[in-house]
Amino acid sequence: MNATKKWLKRISFGMILLSGLSIIAVATAIFFWQSTDSGRLPAKTAVVLHAINNNLVPLDIEIDMPAFLSGSPAPGSPGVRMVREDLSIxxxxxxTIPARVYYPNTEGPHPMVMYYHGGAFLEGYGNLDTHDNVIRSIARRTNSVVVAPAxxxxxxxxxxxxxEDSYAAMEWAVENAEQFNGNPEQLNVVGDxxxxxxxxxxxIMARDRDGPDIQSQVLMxxxxxxxxxxxxxRNQYDSGYFLLSRAVMYRAxxxxxxxxxxxxxxxxxxxxxxxxxxxxxxxVITAEFDPLRDEGEAYAERLFEAGSPVILSRYExxxxxxxxxxxxxxSGREGLTQTAQFLRQVNSGRLDPxxxxxxxxxxxxxxxxxxRDQSEAFAIGAYLLGRTGMNILSKE
Structure with a gap:
């Protein structure tokens, strides 16, 4: 019996020691991931970038992580049921080009949003599926019809x-607004x-061609x-570590x-x-560690100088x-929330013109x-270290 107790104590001590070493390993890894030539990153940003840049998760929104690591649900309108329709315009x-439409399954008419996805204008860098989470969330949070052309x-x-595709799709959306219970007189454009x-x-094109009346624009x-x-x-953050490189910009x-x-x-x-x-x-929303930050902010200033009301938000x-x-x-949740709040303010007529x-x-x-961000960063960091270890073992 005494021998059994001694072994149990040794096992318990070993488990405590292993847990302690694991915590130290994760904390040390995150500390190094936060250190970059361009400055020290917040823990959550550091672990996400480490995961993407080391191919531990795919560069899209369907991140292969356990549900308990994905943060709390984003706020919105859970009672609003959205209908998705994939069609051709x-x-x-x-x-014709593919398009995706989300619209409320309720009586309208509802405000409308044209969403233009990012991806460097190049095949293989972005599409409707890589941006579906944002498209869907904007529709739900603003109770709007969102038309996203590919x-x-x-x-x-x-x-x-x-x-020309994007403009033709916008004209089509206005002409077919009734099909989705949309209000073409409340048309907004959003893009990243x-x-x-x-x-x-x-x-600019709608103004020049005397086209659809656009009531607001959100530029991410x-x-x-x-x-x-x-x-x-452009000079400081062009390495590609922050998800956009000078090489990709030149290729585009x-x-x-x-x-x-x-x-x-x-x-x-x-x-x-x-x-x-x-x-x-x-x-206009910009990001601190982004080669496009300064030109986005310069454009916001030019819009104001030309007579438009402008809100410019830089996320550090x-x-x-x-x-x-x-x-x-x-910060991503906050940026999406700000976008939805701005659109709701415009749609309700509460934005000062x-x-x-x-x-x-x-x-x-x-x-x-x-x-919460630090805790989630630590949990994700532990998951990534474990995944790295499994990848190493699978190659041996």
Whole structure:
């Protein structure tokens, strides 16, 4: 009996020691992941980037992690049932493109959103499936009809195919609004990255062509120029570690705008457009660790100077495309919430139409949210270390 007790004590001590060593290993790993040449990252941002850059999870929103690591459910309107419909939209007499529509299964008419997905204008970098979580969440949180067209991509289709597809899809959505209980008089455009470029170009094109009346635009970390402009953020965060590299930006320019004359068009580089007047109110969201940060903020300032009400929000401690990871990043949840709040404010007529400029810095989570983010970061870090160990063992 005494011998058994001694062995049980030794086993208990060994388990405690192993647990302690595991905690130290995870904490040490996260500490090193947080350290970069461009600055120290918040723990949650560090573990997400480590996972993606080391191919431990795929670069899309269907992150293969246990449910208990994905954070708390995002706030919204759980009582609103959304209907999803995948269909084709004619963009010319002979060409149709895929599209996805989410709309409330309730009596309308409901506000409408055209959502343009990101992905560097290139095949293989983004599509409706990689952005489905954001598209779906915007529809649910704003009780809106969201139409997301899958515009044609380079290298098979260069500029202006994506722009013309996007504009034709917007006209189609307005003409067919009744099919989805939509209100074409409450039309908004939203886009991220390359899609942010397309979203704001839609407002310029609609103005120039006397097209649909767009009441607001939301631009998430948008690309606003193809010209060789020296921005600090482009130089500091262009390695690709923060999800967007200089190499990808050059590849996008070479394939999407193969002729240098295209680079200065207001429909590719709205930052340099000669006329930005008569454009709708804008919410522009940028990220601290993003090569596109400075050009997005410069464009927000130009919109204000031309007479548009503008809210510019820079989220500190996060990288390009952070809103796509809202399931596991508190800042992503906050960015999505801000987007929905802005759209609801516009749709209800509560946004002041007078020219104004608000620039706010959104700091990383504090208080309870920071504790939750840190706890989730630690749990994800432990999961990633375990997965790394399993990958090593499977190769032996």
């Amino acid at each position: 004619p963009v010319t007499d002979h060409i 515009y044609r991509l380079a290298p098979a289709y260069a500029f202006p195919a994506a722009i 990255s390359a899609g942010g470029n397309i979203a704001t170009v839609m407002t 970390y948008p690309l606003t120029t193809f010209l060789d402009v020296s921005f600090e953020s 320019r070479d394939l999407y705008t193969p002729q240098e004359l295209m680079w200065s068009s207001p429909y590719t580089s709205p930052l340099h457009a000669s006329d930005l007047s008569d454009l709708p109110p804008a919410l 401690g996060v990288m390009h495309a952070f809103i796509s990871f809202y399931e596991i990043m508190e 007078e020219p104004s400029f608000t620039f706010e810095i959104r700091e990383p989570p504090e208080g309870i949210e920071r504790i």
